[in-house]
Amino acid sequence: MHHDTPTAAATARLSHPDPSERMAALEDLCLAGDPAALIRAAGALLADRDPAVRELAGRHLAQIGTTEAAAQACPYIASPDIGVRNLAGDVLTRIGAPAVPVLAAAIDDPDKDVRKFAIDVLALLPAWELSHRIAARLTDEDANVRLAAIDALGALQATEHQDALLALYEPEPLARPSIVAAMGRFARAGAGVDLAFFGRALADEDPVVQLAAAEALADLDDPSLIDLLIEKAHHVDPMARPVLLHALVRLLEVYPDHTAALPPSLRTHFLDMLADVDLTYVVSAVKGLRLLDAEGTLPDVLAHAGRDDALDVEIFHTLLAVPAPLRPLADAVDRQVLPPDPAAQLALGLIMQQALAPEDLPEAAALLVDHFDALDAETKIAALNLCLHLNEEALFGLVEAGLRDPDPTVQDFASDAAQDLGLAPSY
Structure with a gap:
């Protein structure tokens, strides 16, 4: 009696009308340990009418990853079906180096x-x-x-x-x-x-070319680019300017000795950049403004606090760079351009970094206490924890605010803090 081999039996089912049977046949060929048969079968099914069958066939060819597997996929880059064509390209990409000689003729x-x-x-x-x-x-x-x-x-x-x-x-x-x-x-x-080539591209009448030039320069580590970027910053299209200024700021971070070359005339462009939808460029704008005029632009910068952690870090560094950071912070809250919670987090950071003079602590505490109800629970507990850690009388009003808080968790933390600080029961 004649018995079909596992390979022959599976191959016979590759043309079965049921897609699940065709997929099962591929899996059986894989288990049969006949790579050549599996490559032929997967190649034949790479343009199958069923997408799931095609995907499975492509996966097997990519996993085998040989020149022979690539040779089965390559003809399909000429398929009129865009889905099949893209699948073939994906398979060849996943196969990698063995696909290179196969594609050469194409x-x-x-x-x-x-x-x-x-x-x-x-x-x-x-x-x-x-x-x-x-x-x-x-x-x-x-x-x-x-x-x-x-x-x-x-x-x-x-x-x-x-x-x-x-x-x-x-x-x-x-x-x-x-x-x-x-x-x-x-x-x-x-x-x-030649850097002059990029200067020429930045002056091209097509803003897309300018953008490409700015992007090309974004990762270059060459201090001689600084003067070129400054020169072109005023003249490039607004679409390309954030990318160019981002590249400039990055270079100035690497080569801080060149910071003096930054002209005040870029201030307006950095301020405009604060409104960019891409936070990467907003962060660079904050850095650029800090280099140019940290104190004068702080109110504009503070209006963007609370949007993103990385951005808040840079805003905090700007606060550290000004001689009296607390008043602009409180003013921003009063003008309702800065929500209380991010303002409180920045104030807590200033206290933790000992960036405030001792006589400024009561004003910092007042900022936190006056807006305590509007703070997140985590911020409230962070404030209470800082009060407990520093044991500064100027901050004890935070404990009283915590004891009045409607959140039991905050109340309990404040009660424990009052006890640890040895505060009078009236608290």
Whole structure:
């Protein structure tokens, strides 16, 4: 009697009309220990009509991760079905280095969409050895392929093609953002990119090019950039300015000796930057204002406290940088531009850091007591704990406020504090 092998039995079910059976067949092939059969089967099902089957097939090919597995996935980058095409690209990316030689031929495929897709995938792989093949596509008849080649050369840090990319800057206006981004990658890789190129890009009439230049400079560690960034800060498009100022502040943190070069005229731009939706740039704005005029801009800065922990840390550092931080803090609460709870946390920080003169402690305590009801329970307990730790008479009003609090947890903590501090029962 003839008996099918496990591989043959599973292979026969790959065309079963039920998707769950096709998936089970793939799993059985995996268990059968026949990688070649599994690769063939997964390749055949990578364009299956059922998405779950396709995903399972792709997962098996990626897990096998060989050149043979990549060879099964590669033809699907020409699929008219975008879902199948993207799945194939994802599988090849996950396979990694073994997929590189398989994709090489597709760089020169007659179909422009296949060429572009192959180059896009190679940009995500360790494909530096194909950079010359990719660079040949800088003169491709299709603009999208040319853009893909520029992006890929940047991603692969193929610095030997720097001159070829620079030569495209003038004749290819639409490619300028990609060229600038690639130059930024080259500079970060240690290539000697002329900083004048980035200055030229920051002066480009296209704000997208300016933004690309600002982003390219954002991570460069070169103090000679400071003067360039200051020069361009007034003239770049508002879309690019926060990125540029963020890069400037980062460099000034690394090279504080250059802080004196910061012109007061940037104050307005940093103030505008406080309204940015990206908190990264708001934090940089606070740092920049602290370098320029900590005391004069403190009221503007305080209005943003309580939004984010990292931002609050920088606001606190600004408070520490001014000679009399408590009055602006209280004024911000009185003007209702700063909620009581973040104000209380900042005040507690000043007390803990001993940033207040002893004669200022009663005013700090008054700020906390006057708004005690509006504080979060955690802030109330932190205030009581600080009072207990410091044992300063000027702060004892916090204990009384805690004893009156409607929250039993706060009351109990205040009662224990009163006892530990030896306060009179009238408290």
